[in-house]
Amino acid sequence: MNFNLKIYKHFQIKRYFKAIHFFCFFHGTSLSNENWIKIEQSFVNHELTYFRIFNKLMVNTLKKSIFNNLVVLVHGPMLLLNNKNSKLTFKELDNLNPLINFLGFRLNNKIYSKKQVKNLRKISYIKNVTIFHNSIKAFTKLPYYQFKSKKPLFVSK
Secondary structure (H helix, E strand, C coil), rough: CCCHHHHHHHHHHHHHHHHHHHHEEEEECCHHHHHHHHHHHHHHHCCEEEEECCHHHHHHHHHCCHHHHHHCCCCCCCEEECCCCCCCCCHHHCCCCCEEEEEEECCEEECCCCCCCCCCCCCCHHHHHHHHHHHHHHHHCCHHHHHCCCCCCCCCC
């Protein structure tokens, strides 16, 4: 079997997609060593682990997976960030470093874009479901007359 670095990275990407159920997609740039060291330092400060993938390899891997709709997002090096213990919000993730751009995240085999998560406050799935449950509970306790229209309906006969 012919085993080289590209095949190894392809297997690593597939393992990352199968094993980790929550990670964020970032669009990186081709950077000099000084800038990349600053980005890595910000990852370490926020307790984030990352996997950097170059353009062609990421496109080929995505075309053969269930995430083939993401191919249009790939226009350069991609970063897959995993935050196990981090308590970052989506706004903090978006402003992590000006040299990388937040595209979205994967949660339970679904990809959510930046616009879909704009109003979420926490990354934790359980906390977001709890907030949603509490808002539904408060909404159902409101009396019916608050929702009833004040305008009379005119029905033509």
